Amino acid sequence: MKKYKIILIYIYIAVIAIMLSSCGNYLNNNITASKIDQPVSYTSYVFNKKGEIIRSEDKNILKHFIIKKRYWSMLYSTINLTKKTVDISDDLRQQIEEVKGNAIVNLKIEFKINFFYMWLNPIILPNTQVAIIEGDVVLLPNN
Amino acid sequence: MSREINSNIMFNNIVLKKLAKFRFIKKDIYCIFLISSLIFLNSCSSIVFEISKVDNPIVINSNPFLGDSINRPLLAPVISQISSFEADLSYDNKRVEVYELKLNGKRNKVEKNIDNVINNDSNIVITNLNLKGTHLLTLWGYVDSQQIRSKGIIQTKMINIKK
Secondary structure (H helix, E strand, O other): OHHHHHHHHHHHHHHHHHHHHHOOOEEEEEEEOOOOOOOEEOOOEEEOOOOOEEEOOHHHEEEEEEEEEEEEEEOOOOEEOOOOEEEOHHHHHHHHHHHOOOEEEEEEEEEEEOHHHHHOOOOOOOEEEEEEEEEEEEOOOOO | OHHHHHHHHHHHHHHHHHHHHOOOOHHHHHHHHHHHHHHHHHHOOEEEEEOOOOOOOEEOOOOOEOOOOOOOOEEEEOOOOOOEEEEEEOOOOOOEEOOEEEEOOOOOOEEEEHHHHHOOOOOEEEEEEEEEEEEEEOOOOOEEEEEEEEEEEEEEEEOOOOO
């Protein structure tokens, strides 16, 4: 009878552990770019002023850029230390103006989590998530 | 047969004796530290959102046209004014090409991919495609799941023809 009790206690502990392990919170980071005038495409295609689809080729690429945006929070995402929604319009505009391009193509966004902070207990220390934005600034013929 | 059983018993006895004598020493602690850090390193991964197989403009902002804002053609919403969509994928450190979309913002309802949305129509364009990257953490600190959710507007182009 005692053995059964011990087994039951183990089962309870296991159930509680599983429940606790699955009730963690989440980190999220929103990326937008609504204020930029020039086209910023995830593909290598944009419209010209006639409305025709044009494809950017290697010769059109002026610059490849990487922008990093970090999001910080404490107690998972209960306390936001930085803004959750990041507008990257200004950064993208700056990239275009630097090389005098007229569009951004091949946009790629990667969301990464920092293992160091995670490993050291996410409850006490702040958590961080990084959004890495990559793309090519191009100068395309607009005829 | 009996020899095999005897050897098994012997082996078990040896293992049990060794286990009984086992005490934590510095080396063991280092081993545990190494294994646990490897597990945690493995659990921290990233998700990439990239589209490479679609031949239409898909833009993060509202303008897929080159040129200045004065002579820019108009865009008009096509599918019930604004058709928002969501795309959820993926896991691990693998690069993910997201072209599978869940339409109308509801999971498990309508599943199409961008190719189906665009359907070889050069007039269709996706604008305001914003991304939200989510990492779900457990209380123990490792990543349980990760997800990229995208939301955008499907539009058709409408050109102002100036004579």
